[in-house]
Amino acid sequence: MDSSNDEAVDIIITNVVATFRTRCHLNLRTIALEGINVIYKPEVGKVLMKLRKPRITASIWSSGKIICTGATSEDEAKLGARRLARCLQKLGFKVRFSAFKVVNVLAVCSMPFSIHLVDFTKNNRPIASYEPELHPAATYRIKNIKATVQVFSTGSLTITGPNVQNVATAVEQVYPLLFECRKPLCK
């Protein structure tokens, strides 16, 4: 098992959520009428607009606040947001791309070993919590970097954090704790 310490672990970013503001009021009906790939939801007061490249979905509110989801990197999220802002400019709105911020990054990772969740929770209480009746994974919250790691017994991890760097740091922090609790086949 010593060789597993030297193995690299791939962290695959599956979703990046970013927000930005247009600094102007947006007429949602105009966007719904003149935009393609647009879904208008008057009951919640927003418009969904989907871009092909990068593949993102934007939720647009009339106040000018926009949330972009679906990107697989921070740069992709920024490019998608800028394309969206340009699109709204072309529709006739006086858009100024501002306050762009990545708010959430979701990543998955797979450990090369399986994990004994009960031992992991016992060793890391109260940071780790495990309620098998509620959710099959143990939750490990790292306060200082505001990241949450969900650990499954198969060795799969789901990490959420405010940015990609924090997600990587979370995996680095949690790896040795998981390594201690590798699951043997039987005792």
Added chain:
Amino acid sequence: MSASSLPFPVIVPMLRVPILKPMFLPFPFSLWPRTLLPPLFLRPTVVKFPPTPCRLTASVAVVVNPGLDRSDISYSRTTAVTRKPCVNLIQGLERVKEISRILRVRREIEELALTYYKQAYEHETFLHVTLQRKEILGGCCVLASCRQQRWPITVGTISCLLNGDPAAVGEVYQEMIKVLNIQAPTFSVTDVMEAHCQEYKVSPGHVPEELAEDSKGLTKRAIALVELAADSWIVTGRQPLPIMMAAVYLAWQSLKPNAQRLKMSLEKFCKLAKVQKSKTAGTRITEMKGMLYKLGKEIPWYKEVLTPDNVVSLVGDVLQHRFSLLRRALKSHELSLLEKCPAGQVNPSSAETSSSSDVSEDAGQTPVKSSVNAEKEKQGRDGDESLKSPSEESNPQTQELTQNWGKRVLFAPPCVVNAKRKRAERPPLHVTGDEEISDSEIESYIRTPQEARDFAMMQEKLFTSNNESS
């Protein structure tokens, strides 16, 4: 307007106010005309209607009646009301007591639960929530105190008692733990097994003798089955109730494996034992039988044909010799893997674990190199050192074994053995975020004026036709 110009005597609230004893009131206080009452009475916080004479003496300042002995009391003391505990808090504490008594917990657990409830109730997180949430909080306090005092109880039991959603109970429980800053250890399935087995009414007094089973023997066999299932990836991450039900059912069948018991289905067994059947228990029974079959195959003295259906009669032998059977099963599995794939193509577990005499090997260790290399294969990296070869590429079986570690080990989680087909990953875009955006690609997202007009016309027609039809 000065005080002297008013038709009635004015008592200024900021000053000391004389008190009158109620016996000198000519008629009931509530009939006094409001204009004659001093301004103090008009304050709703002071007077409670209908007031009784004793309440009046306790809390209300009334009209000045000269000639009586009066003691001057400060305004704040006269208007001060003894703070009573909140009615909902009292009801909540009663509810906690009721839950504790239904569960027949020890007195210390009940008292601890009451303490937790009072602390949590007065915290801002739970002070202004709905009554339903406060009731759930009571159940969660009992749960936390049971766990701290090592009294086995599940979240499902509390949810059942509160008649609430387990997800809501879990959410309130997590919040409560954080607010009170306490730690409550969780229980494993084996800890709650004994309490669960007692629910099954299959002891000699409840059912005919041929179907009856002693509670202690049943519990012991069921716990052993659950422990074996835990080693085989059947328990981890699953709901405990179906596993316990499956273990009790198989234990009951295996203790006296006669034809009557072996033919009885899970549904009939649950009716016999007067418990509610869990739908998932059937799946767990199948998984446990599969696990017992893999071990039962290695029993050297069993000469007949063994199938997952007839393995129940061998459960006793399997449990008694489980470690040696497990070792034999692992070795047989490694040999079969070597036969399937050429040597060196897939890294079996034997190279890493045959040196150890105990069977304390990691089921996840075997895919260490292969899974990481599988990841590298997926991303098309160069320099893959050990596993790639033309023969392996052409053999789908070895490729499957390389990529799915669940196929290579004897026991693996069902989600790994029957892995879902992964979505085709889109190639990553190598962008910086600050690239130039050309007009042509933006034009593809905007309708031309003609298209916009046509779209608007179509929407209008649809709207009118919908209105006509409705």
